[in-house]
Amino acid sequence: MFYIYCPYCGEHREEEEFHPKGQAHIERPKDPEACSDEAWGDYLFFRDNPRGVHHELWVHAVGCRKFFNVTRHTVTYEILETYKMGEQPSITADAQGQPREAVAASRQEGVRA
């Protein structure tokens, strides 16, 4: 069971209030008509499926009904941060070498869970 911090409500809520909506930060091609089959297929169907840090889109379905982003580890399932639409993640796979410290730091600041 996840305990998820909704950045819009500013509160932790239970997982059942939310729905996962797949990978975050996917942009629809600006001009779909000009897309090659490869580019369009990639946009529609191909997703990152990492064993590790993953950025995903969630919706607070029975709360504020807003979409937001979650950075989560796909093996430990630990939620490293949540952030609003349009923002960039502060924890990425590149910083995977020392994610624990980063998480511990953000925990201590009490900003995100």
Added chain:
Amino acid sequence: MQRYSGFGLVKHALSHHENWQRQWRNPTPKKQYDVIIVGGGGHGLATAYYLAKEFGVTNVAVIEKGWLGGGNTARNTTIVRSNYLWDEAAALYEHAMKLWEGLSQDLNYNVMFSQRGVLNLGHTLQDMRDIQRRVNANRLNGIDGEVLDAKGVQELVPIMDCSKNARYPVLGASWQPRAGVARHDAVAWGYARGADALGVDILQQTEVTGFKIRDGQIYGVHTNRGDIEAKTVGCVAAGNSGVLAKMAGFKLPLESHPLQALVSEPIKPILDTVVMSNHVHGYVSQSDKGDLVIGAGIDGYNGYGQRGSYPTVEHTLQAIVEMFPIFSRVRMNRQWGGIVDTCPDACPILSKTPVKGLFFNCGWGTGGFKATPGSGHVFAASLAKGEMHPIAEPFSMFRFHSGALIDEHGAAGVAH
């Protein structure tokens, strides 16, 4: 290979069952094989078995990073059926069903295949229309199927609540009598024993760490036990296929999700068929041991953790109790999760890849177990000939760019 028989059982009883032959060897890897199969689950072992038996390719290695059938082969709910809507999927699953029907004899190994039938319930008018359509499509493809009304369902499963008072009353069901269940780990063991007897090397505790590729052609794999060479490599690695594809330098349209299942304490025989419901979303059968085997849909988020969230389990049991109020006080014994590699169209990938000689068999999502023999058979044919078998042809990984999807999502009765 010592054949199993009733006579053999008596013979071994005389020596206190201490002299049974090991079911497969534990060989040291050779430097070179004709074909390497990455992944020693049901599908991988079936591929090796049919390669050796039907296509005469016996210089084969199966490389498994853990132990045989330790992944989804041992984590599924053992349901076998072939009532898929689309021609391509129906052909593949029915091919498997026909192999299931003779599998215990073929392998000389009791896989406990029990054709007790599968019901896919309908709770709305639209469900019933979809069921009509699917059963008609099945029949045109030579797959058995019947449409039952609520009375027919009640006759088959007297303990189910088919009254009008239910929150989602049962209006009817599709019924596939040839469908059923099988003992899942016996399938892996049976194929392993059969393949080993035909000369296949099964290498457990051996992890592939990279591919050896030259000029776009594969010529071997790196493992933690040294390099092994082969001109043909088939990857059958389920949830870890994406990781392997990345090593080979391309992407697959797969997402790995946790899929949970649970079993109850053993109870006396009470349910002699398999009941699945898409609408209230749960499925249940009773194993030969007496436990109720229960499953439902995936957890919606990506995960490799072989566990999921508690609310998913709770929803599953709500559905089961909705259908079977009599089960409301049965206690659950164990609960677990597997990693399923799901495709956007809920159909598998059996395909050549951008690397010559490298083939992938993956993306079975939540419905892989039932296809084990068929998947192994057509994949073996493809590896042996270097060209995809006609049944496997539509399941190319390139369909996500060409648009020729086989959209079984929602069409296949239930979240498998």
